[in-house]
Amino acid sequence: MFEQLRQTGIIPVVSINDADKAVPLAKALYEGGLHCIEVTFRTKAAAASIRKIRENCPDMYILAGTVLSPEQADEAMTAGASLIVAPGLNPKVAKHCSEMNYPYIPGICTASEIEQAMDLGLRTVKFFPAEASGGVKMLEALHAPYRDIMFMPTGGISYETAGEYLEKDYILCIGGSWIAKSEMIDKEQFEHIGMAAKQAAELVRSIRIKE
Numbered sequence: 190m191f192e193q194l195r196q197t198g199i200i201p202v203v204s205i206n207d208a209d210k211a212v213p214l215a216k217a218l219y220e221g222g223l224h225c226i227e228v229t230f231r232t233k234a235a236a237a238s239i240r241k242i243r244e245n246c247p248d249m250y251i252l253a254g255t256v257l258s259p260e261q262a263d264e265a266m267t268a269g270a271s272l273i274v275a276p277g278l279n280p281k282v283a284k285h286c287s288e289m290n291y292p293y294i295p296g297i298c299t300a301s302e303i304e305q306a307m308d309l310g311l312r313t314v315k316f317f318p319a320e321a322s323g324g325v326k327m328l329e330a331l332h333a334p335y336r337d338i339m340f341m342p343t344g345g346i347s348y349e350t351a352g353e354y355l356e357k358d359y360i361l362c363i364g365g366s367w368i369a370k371s372e373m374i375d376k377e378q379f380e381h382i383g384m385a386a387k388q389a390a391e392l393v394r395s396i397r398i399k400e
Contacts, residue, residue, distance in 0.1 A: 191313065199223060203229065205238040217382045228254065229253075235265075239269050253265030256275050257308050258282060274294045276296040316341065329339055330370050348392070
């Protein structure tokens with residue numbers, strides 16, 4: 190599971206308002222070279238979007254993002270998500286995911302939250318909001334005492350800043366909301382989204398694949 194995330198490198202983080210747009214979106218991302226997608230539960234169409242992607246794009250690895258409750262976690266996994274991602278660390282969600290055997294990545298931005306995650310048996314965390322919380326410099330500081338922790342920075346990262354994150358071996362992958370913004374999805378700008386995905390995939394290859 191985590192190897193898939195590392196290979197993809199940049200995970201498009203999307204908010205889908207209309208589930209009918211989920212499949213063409215997923216296909217544009219996949220054909221562009223990004224084989225993972227994080228569908229956030231910020232809209233009512235999230236579960237239906239995940240279900241449509243799972244049914245029509247079986248090779249796409251689906252993360253459910255912005256999961257804030259055990260009930261949302263159940264809804265996401267029932268719809269076909271393979272991984273639960275949260276903006277913060279909610280012990281109730283963490284324990285529920287552990288009991289249900291759901292892979293779960295909680296959000297953190299402090300050392301204390303990392304230690305809470307470790308107490309819950311978690312070793313991969315989402316650093317959120319990444320840029321607003323200090324970016325790569327903050328991650329360097331957090332990584333120093335927590336060498337066994339892998340990070341998934343998300344929030345405010347752009348194509349221009351993505352490379353400095355991807356160069357770090359303790360960063361599993363990053364979340365990229367610039368690739369397919371809500372307004373781009375609403376306007377069905379899938380060709381543009383596919384081009385952004387291709388550009389992101391090429392950046393990952395240039396940094397992470399050694400000749």
